[in-house]
Amino acid sequence: MTKPQPDVLISAEDISARVDALAKKISSDYAGEGEIVLIGVLKGAFIFLADLSRRLTIPRHIEFIAVSSYEHGSVRSGAVRLVLDVRASIEGKHVIVVEDIVDTGHTLHYLIDMLKSRNPASVRTCTLLHKEHRTEVDVEIDYLGFTIGDEWVVGYGLDFAEQDRTLPYIGIVKPDDA
Numbered sequence: 001m002t003k004p005q006p007d008v009l010i011s012a013e014d015i016s017a018r019v020d021a022l023a024k025k026i027s028s029d030y031a032g033e034g035e036i037v038l039i040g041v042l043k044g045a046f047i048f049l050a051d052l053s054r055r056l057t058i059p060r061h062i063e064f065i066a067v068s069s070y071e072h073g074s075v076r077s078g079a080v081r082l083v084l085d086v087r088a089s090i091e092g093k094h095v096i097v098v099e100d101i102v103d104t105g106h107t108l109h110y111l112i113d114m115l116k117s118r119n120p121a122s123v124r125t126c127t128l129l130h131k132e133h134r135t136e137v138d139v140e141i142d143y144l145g146f147t148i149g150d151e152w153v154v155g156y157g158l159d160f161a162e163q164d165r166t167l168p169y170i171g172i173v174k175p176d177d178a
């Protein structure tokens with residue numbers, strides 16, 4: 001039996017228009033600043049980073065980083081550890097951390113602290129989605145795609161048990177599927 005597709009929360013067209021706007025804003029903010037370093041947080045950010053980076057009109061260097069959240073049963077403790085680091089030094093560089101989603105904020109909070117300790121020229125953040133009502137730790141989001149509610153979302157890089165990452169839109173996982 002074919003699996004039903006998740007309902008659309010944000011269409012591919014709306015995502016594309018927002019990514020365009022974010023790329024324009026970032027290109028304008030960093031014009032004349034030299035090469036910026038975009039750090040995508042694996043795995044969820046890989047599609048957003050690909051689309052965003054291709055639309056920038058400024059010099060950019062792509063890096064990836066991966067973290068793991070400690071879990072007690074199915075509950076996340078908020079503690080985060082690094083499982084894959086960037087390859088290049090970011091000292092003296094303008095850095096933008098690119099996320100697919102900020103949920104509790106623990107991942108981004110950990111990454112900002114860690115990256116700032118390496119003496120970059122600056123660290124800013126860019127996320128496609130923000131679940132603002134789930135915030136446990138405040139983090140500055142400099143470039144935001146969309147604020148969403150507390151639903152479980154998939155697509156455009158986001159998964160549910162590794163499913164639906166390559167959906168072209170942001171969909172909502174129905175309670176029956178979760």
Ligand code: PRP
Binds near residue numbers: 042044069103105
């Ligand atoms: C998601 C997302 C962020 C993090 C946000 O990653 O990509 O990195 O959770 O959550 P937080 O704000 O509560 O810390 P996930 O652990 O699902 O891994 P994945 O990107 O590999 O799917």
